[in-house]
Amino acid sequence: MARTQQHAAEPKPPARSGDSPPRRPGDSVVETPGPPGSGSTGGALFRALLAAGVEPAAAYTAVREMESMAGQSVVTQLGAQIQGLATTLERLENRLENVETRLETLKTDVATLTTDVAVLKREVRLIWAALFLAVPTLTAVLVRFFGS
Numbered sequence: 001m002a003r004t005q006q007h008a009a010e011p012k013p014p015a016r017s018g019d020s021p022p023r024r025p026g027d028s029v030v031e032t033p034g035p036p037g038s039g040s041t042g043g044a045l046f047r048a049l050l051a052a053g054v055e056p057a058a059a060y061t062a063v064r065e066m067e068s069m070a071g072q073s074v075v076t077q078l079g080a081q082i083q084g085l086a087t088t089l090e091r092l093e094n095r096l097e098n099v100e101t102r103l104e105t106l107k108t109d110v111a112t113l114t115t116d117v118a119v120l121k122r123e124v125r126l127i128w129a130a131l132f133l134a135v136p137t138l139t140a141v142l143v144r145f146f147g148s
Contacts, residue, residue, distance in 0.1 A: 043067065049059035 046059050046063045049062060
């Protein structure tokens with residue numbers, strides 16, 4: 001049984017607006033944004049401006065400028081917060097550098113103490129060796145002195 005090929009329907013050209021030139025194959029399609037509020041975010045300001053008699057283009061421009069100003073305000077606030085965070089991080093970095101310096105000083109002090117303890121151990125061993133050698137000699141001297 002032969003299969004029939006189904007051809008996809010060719011897309012219909014978009015409806016022309018009154019003053020736009022006809023589109024030719026290969027032309028890019030640029031979508032014009034809809035009025036504010038045409039999306040899910042609502043457009044109370046846009047509708048209020050239209051209800052007040054403002055022309056749609058002017059209302060659209062006014063709403064976009066308000067959104068732009070709000071965006072600039074957010075950027076300014078974020079910039080201030082980032083600057084505050086940068087200052088805090090700089091302070092923490094300085095404190096960390098101080099801690100590192102103190103740690104290096106402590107390492108040097110511990111190395112010095114280790115050396116001093118090693119010297120003291122050697123001296124104690126020498127003292128015990130001297131006592132070990134001196135006790136029999138002293139005992140022999142005392143026995144001879146008091147024993148006769």
